[in-house]
Amino acid sequence: MSKIIGHEDNLNAIRVLIKKHKKNDRIFSYIGLFVIGSLAIALLVLFLDLVIDGYPKMNLEFFSNFPSRKPEGAGILSAWVGSALVLIVTFFVAVPMGVASGIYLEEYAKKGWFADLIEINVANLAGVPSIIYGLLALGLFVYEFGLGQSILTAGLTLSLLMLPIVIVATREAIRAIPVHIREAAYAVGATKWQVTLHHVLQYAMGGVLTGIIIGMARAIGETAPVITIGALTFIAFLPPTPVTDVAPFINFAWLEAGFTVLPIQMFNWISRPEHAFHINAAATGAVIIILTLLMNGIAIKLRYSIRKKIKW
Amino acid sequence: MAKKNPKISRALAKNIRRNFVERLIEIALMLSGLIAVLITFGIVFILVTESLPFFEAVSLKEFLTSTVWTPNFEKKNYGILPLVSGTLTITGIALIVAVPLGTITAVYLSEFASHKIRETIKPVLELLVGVPTVVFGYFALLLVTPILQKIYPDLPTFNMLGPGIVMGVMIVPYIASVAEDAMRAVPMSMREGAYAMGATRFQTAVSVVMPAATSGIVAAYILAVSRGIGETMIVAIAAGQQPNFTFNPVESAATITAYIVSVALGDLEHGGIGYQSIFAAGIVLFIMTLSLNILGQWTRKKFTERY
Numbered sequence A: 001m002s003k004i005i006g007h008e009d010n011l012n013a014i015r016v017l018i019k020k021h022k023k024n025d026r027i028f029s030y031i032g033l034f035v036i037g038s039l040a041i042a043l044l045v046l047f048l049d050l051v052i053d054g055y056p057k058m059n060l061e062f063f064s065n066f067p068s069r070k071p072e073g074a075g076i077l078s079a080w081v082g083s084a085l086v087l088i089v090t091f092f093v094a095v096p097m098g099v100a101s102g103i104y105l106e107e108y109a110k111k112g113w114f115a116d117l118i119e120i121n122v123a124n125l126a127g128v129p130s131i132i133y134g135l136l137a138l139g140l141f142v143y144e145f146g147l148g149q150s151i152l153t154a155g156l157t158l159s160l161l162m163l164p165i166v167i168v169a170t171r172e173a174i175r176a177i178p179v180h181i182r183e184a185a186y187a188v189g190a191t192k193w194q195v196t197l198h199h200v201l202q203y204a205m206g207g208v209l210t211g212i213i214i215g216m217a218r219a220i221g222e223t224a225p226v227i228t229i230g231a232l233t234f235i236a237f238l239p240p241t242p243v244t245d246v247a248p249f250i251n252f253a254w255l256e257a258g259f260t261v262l263p264i265q266m267f268n269w270i271s272r273p274e275h276a277f278h279i280n281a282a283a284t285g286a287v288i289i290i291l292t293l294l295m296n297g298i299a300i301k302l303r304y305s306i307r308k309k310i311k312w
Numbered sequence B: 001m002a003k004k005n006p007k008i009s010r011a012l013a014k015n016i017r018r019n020f021v022e023r024l025i026e027i028a029l030m031l032s033g034l035i036a037v038l039i040t041f042g043i044v045f046i047l048v049t050e051s052l053p054f055f056e057a058v059s060l061k062e063f064l065t066s067t068v069w070t071p072n073f074e075k076k077n078y079g080i081l082p083l084v085s086g087t088l089t090i091t092g093i094a095l096i097v098a099v100p101l102g103t104i105t106a107v108y109l110s111e112f113a114s115h116k117i118r119e120t121i122k123p124v125l126e127l128l129v130g131v132p133t134v135v136f137g138y139f140a141l142l143l144v145t146p147i148l149q150k151i152y153p154d155l156p157t158f159n160m161l162g163p164g165i166v167m168g169v170m171i172v173p174y175i176a177s178v179a180e181d182a183m184r185a186v187p188m189s190m191r192e193g194a195y196a197m198g199a200t201r202f203q204t205a206v207s208v209v210m211p212a213a214t215s216g217i218v219a220a221y222i223l224a225v226s227r228g229i230g231e232t233m234i235v236a237i238a239a240g241q242q243p244n245f246t247f248n249p250v251e252s253a254a255t256i257t258a259y260i261v262s263v264a265l266g267d268l269e270h271g272g273i274g275y276q277s278i279f280a281a282g283i284v285l286f287i288m289t290l291s292l293n294i295l296g297q298w299t300r301k302k303f304t305e306r307y
Helices: A002-057 A060-064 A077-108 A113-127 A130-144 A151-175 A179-187 A192-221 A224-228 A262-271 A275-309 B006-057 B060-065 B081-112 B115-129 B133-151 B161-184 B188-196 B201-212 B214-230 B233-238 B256-265 B273-306
Strands: none
Touching: A002 A275, A002 B081, A002 B115, A002 B133, A002 B161, A002 B201, A060 A077, A077 A113, A077 A151, A077 A192, A077 A262, A077 B006, A113 A151, A113 B006, A113 B273, A130 A151, A130 A224, A130 B006, A130 B214, A130 B256, A130 B273, A151 A192, A151 A224, A151 B006, A179 A192, A192 A262, A192 A275, A192 B006, A192 B133, A224 A262, A224 B256, A262 A275, A262 B133, A262 B233, A275 B115, A275 B133, B006 B273, B081 B115, B081 B161, B081 B201, B081 B214, B081 B256, B081 B273, B115 B161, B133 B161, B133 B233, B161 B214, B161 B233, B188 B201, B201 B214, B214 B273, B233 B256, B256 B273
16 A cells, blocks of 8 residues: 555656656747747847938939048949959859869769868868958969959959859759769760760759859958958949940950959948948948848748759 | 771761860869869968068067067067957857857757748848858947947947957857757657657757767857857957957957958058068968868768767
8 A cells, every 4th residue: 555655656756757847848949939039139130220220321322422521422333333343253263163173073083082182172261261362362363463452353352262162062962963864864875074064064053053142142241351452442433344335345454443342331431430421331231231131042042942843 | 998887987086086075174174173272272372471571570489479469569569469369359259159049049940949940940040141241240339339338338339249249149050050960960769769768858959969969069169169260350340450468358459350451451561561460460360260170070070970
């Protein structure tokens, strides 16, 4: 009899214990939700603050005016044109090189020290602080190659930053393609390059594109390396237009022109003591944020839809 | 003889050309692959050659042990310690914010969240990683510091606390995603074993999953330190650009990265000692981040090998 009572006591003790631990479970899931929720709210508040502060400046004139000493009339014309031109250079350098490296590492390289060497370097480059790329560009592009503080230099610098992103994205996209796709192409007599170009790359295109968009979004917001190469913070002129109405219709003089980019313009305005300039900075920040979030959003959406669509 | 089989010989000729083109393409691809190696060598080469004259003027002992960094004064002093102290203090504050928040987020996402919640939150975290740091710098200087000044009125406009906190928030998604990957890689059978013994989710997470994923979680922290050390714009904007040998978060200070930016913003005289000094600072930064990255990748790899 006493034994059974003891048994009852044990059961009760266990019930209490289970209840306590279950409570811990619930408490932690509330903590988790609270942490994530407050982070999300904090960031939302920050971005709203940026948009609200910058709202009075959000008009067409802001995009069509040069920066000026008077905060009211100042705009970001030279900055967004500069950003766009720099990105063109970055795109045309980083994309072919990054995709080619990715293809080489996944499709061509034989396992061994050489492939390992490249792989280790790519992994490390992704972790190098962006300002170090700025120092490399300052020493190499600006002075060693004599390219000066030009759009070309900035474009090359940002392409160094973008390269690891494109390489990694290309490799991941290629790795997901099953071998039988390649084998089918080989079976009808295609060469390795034909297999790669006509089949592997076609299927990998979505993933590669995702990497390119994310890389470009990062390049838009990068500030430190572009400051390091000595980009000017006050530019009140536009580079020569890339497209002309006389033959040969395209000129490359803009590559050598001085420039500024959106994040540098923002940095410059933050550093001024007057509040009016801070409003300009907020508006520029809102433009940058909207651009990068939009691009990243498209890239993430793209990745998820690929993951859903492809069934080998 | 040759006339008898013209088709085959033509096909062969075509084959030779085909093979040649294939070979050319392979070489071109290999050269593109080499670019990553070249960039690494380029970084080391430029940092070393551009700062060599600096180390002729300033002894390595002074550089590493002096606590005064005054490149703009008449009596120039080049001791890297004030820049290192600023870098470490701000990174430390960032970690105090980011490690608990990042870890909780990772545990929640990996062990508690339903599939639907996870699929919603993960892309949002990825989005946050893409926010440019200059924008975070704006928040640190014009939003977070003024709020902190209401709590602690003596806080100067430029301080290490504000940028440290903002940097911490910036790093949270980074820690969360690496740590979550590590925890998700722990085999389901281990969790099931714990559940079978009557453990709750929380008990399983803390005593089974986290210990099994330790190296992956530690790797996340190490990589986060490396990011903090290399972060530039937040500190350049909000921490002030005055080198100051202190670990006190409510003082203003400069980091290695902020110093490089402040010199680059001025007139750079190519070959001057100011120009060379940013490369010397760059070497220190590069060595710090590179060793952390290698350590982080190594710990992470050790983890994946175990299962």
